[in-house]
Amino acid sequence: MRDRRGLTVPSSPGSERPVRLHLVPSERQVEALAREGRDAKTLRSLCLELAEVAAAGRERAGPEVTRLIAETVAPDPSLAELLDAGLARSAKSASA
Numbered sequence: 001m002r003d004r005r006g007l008t009v010p011s012s013p014g015s016e017r018p019v020r021l022h023l024v025p026s027e028r029q030v031e032a033l034a035r036e037g038r039d040a041k042t043l044r045s046l047c048l049e050l051a052e053v054a055a056a057g058r059e060r061a062g063p064e065v066t067r068l069i070a071e072t073v074a075p076d077p078s079l080a081e082l083l084d085a086g087l088a089r090s091a092k093s094a095s096a
């Protein structure tokens with residue numbers, strides 16, 4: 001059985017106690033935990049929120065930039081194509 005205690009994150013500046021956040025793979029599990037009165041997010045939604053905060057005030061990279069990054073970090077061209085396609089798909093879903 002998995003540990004359902006969740007992740008304890010530092011409290012916000014005005015708060016007295018830490019916040020417990022459960023990271024789960026699906027929205028269905030987020031809804032189930034919400035019915036139990038627990039705070040939960042999908043890992044995907046947490047990553048998107050953190051990326052938005054980190055990118056505040058910055059413009060999105062265009063396809064030329066993501067292609068260059070993929071070719072720079074990937075050890076072979078076929079992997080670079082997959083990485084570039086994943087970056088493009090991620091950018092489209094984040095802007096939708």
